[in-house]
Amino acid sequence: MQGMVTASQRTKSPFVRGTIQGLPFLIVIVPFGALFGVLGSEAGLSLAQVMAFSTLVIAGASQFTAVQLIVEHTPMAIVVLSALAVNLRMMMYSAPLAPHLGPAPVWQRCLIAYLLVDQVYALAQSAYEDAPHWDVRDKVAYLGGVAVPVFPGWVAGTWAGAALGAQFPESWSLDFALPLAFLALVGPMLKTRAHVAAAFVSVLGALLLAWVPWNLGLIIAAGLAMAVGAEVERRA
Amino acid sequence: MSDGAIWTTIVLLGIGTYAIRFSFLGLIGNRALPPAVLRHLRYTGVAVLPGLVTPLVVWPSATDGEIDPVRLTAAVVALAVGVWRKDTIQSVLAGGITFGLGAWLVA
Numbered sequence: 001m002q003g004m005v006t007a008s009q010r011t012k013s014p015f016v017r018g019t020i021q022g023l024p025f026l027i028v029i030v031p032f033g034a035l036f037g038v039l040g041s042e043a044g045l046s047l048a049q050v051m052a053f054s055t056l057v058i059a060g061a062s063q064f065t066a067v068q069l070i071v072e073h074t075p076m077a078i079v080v081l082s083a084l085a086v087n088l089r090m091m092m093y094s095a096p097l098a099p100h101l102g103p104a105p106v107w108q109r110c111l112i113a114y115l116l117v118d119q120v121y122a123l124a125q126s127a128y129e130d131a132p133h134w135d136v137r138d139k140v141a142y143l144g145g146v147a148v149p150v151f152p153g154w155v156a157g158t159w160a161g162a163a164l165g166a167q168f169p170e171s172w173s174l175d176f177a178l179p180l181a182f183l184a185l186v187g188p189m190l191k192t193r194a195h196v197a198a199a200f201v202s203v204l205g206a207l208l209l210a211w212v213p214w215n216l217g218l219i220i221a222a223g224l225a226m227a228v229g230a231e232v233e234r235r236a
Numbered sequence: 237m238s239d240g241a242i243w244t245t246i247v248l249l250g251i252g253t254y255a256i257r258f259s260f261l262g263l264i265g266n267r268a269l270p271p272a273v274l275r276h277l278r279y280t281g282v283a284v285l286p287g288l289v290t291p292l293v294v295w296p297s298a299t300d301g302e303i304d305p306v307r308l309t310a311a312v313v314a315l316a317v318g319v320w321r322k323d324t325i326q327s328v329l330a331g332g333i334t335f336g337l338g339a340w341l342v343a
Binding site: 031045052057059061062065073084086087089097101102109116175177178181185188189199203210218221223226229 | 323
């Protein structure tokens with residue numbers, strides 16, 4: 001009996017394995033997508049715009065950033081710049097995967113880049129370390145398998161949130177949901193002293209530079225915070 | 237922002253984000269990033285998001301920029317639970333429940 005189970009696990013294709021390991025992430029992705037849908041429609045975006053965010057950008061934190069800055073009537077260039085700054089971390093994702101997926105055909109790499117969200121990266125990186133015998137086709141298949149639940153989950157969650165959002169009564173103080181979403185993203189990021197130092201500089205900078213026009217204070221604060229984080233890490 | 241400007245923002249953000257994701261996978265290949273660059277990239281999230289959220293918590297537009305003890309408390313609880321449990325959903329729930337309770341107590 002035990003032998004049969006092991007045998008079936010061994011024959012499980014990388015694609016199926018990816019799908020199975022991606023499924024638990026739905027618990028996080030669907031509610032978070034729904035929150036974006038609710039807040040996007042609260043901010044006055046049309047259903048099409050909310051869905052375009054979640055299918056073209058597919059990056060929660062930067063989508064929340066953009067919506068908040070749009071609500072604050074920030075100039076477009078600053079909105080795009082701030083939201084892209086949040087996404088710069090993704091350079092760290094594509095760099096370590098390049099040795100694994102570099103040999104794949106260009107069209108496959110184009111598709112992978114589209115689907116390379118936080119959860120997909122985290123799973124792929126650890127799976128590739130656990131299965132060194134996989135060839136490039138197995139690795140691409142695994143990544144595709146992970147995307148099967150994760151990507152539709154994000155899109156469906158967004159849609160549900162946008163559809164439901166219109167039903168919520170005014171008295172629910174949904175204005176606080178957006179800061180709450182950011183805080184919930186930041187908490188788990190505060191892993192080391194360097195992360196805490198960077199966050200502290202970001203907070204202080206944003207408060208002290210709140211007078212700078214067009215929300216440029218945030219960009220300056222973020223630049224300083226990044227430098228401080230990197231410097232604290234270097235000295236550690 | 238006008239409808240057209242919002243669409244432009246979405247498209248630019250989509251293209252920019254895709255370019256970031258594609259950067260190494262598609263173009264730069266196996267070349268490793270210099271350690272100094274990696275060191276800075278590790279802090280992009282904690283550099284932007286806390287600065288973005290602070291004014292929203294300290295000067296909420298719903299209270300016309302007046303400091304609100306309920307929002308402040310809920311924010312501290314959400315952050316503390318996030319740091320402690322390392323989990324986004326638990327953090328949202330803790331902050332949301334605190335905010336709901338606080339608003340009910342004050343009302």
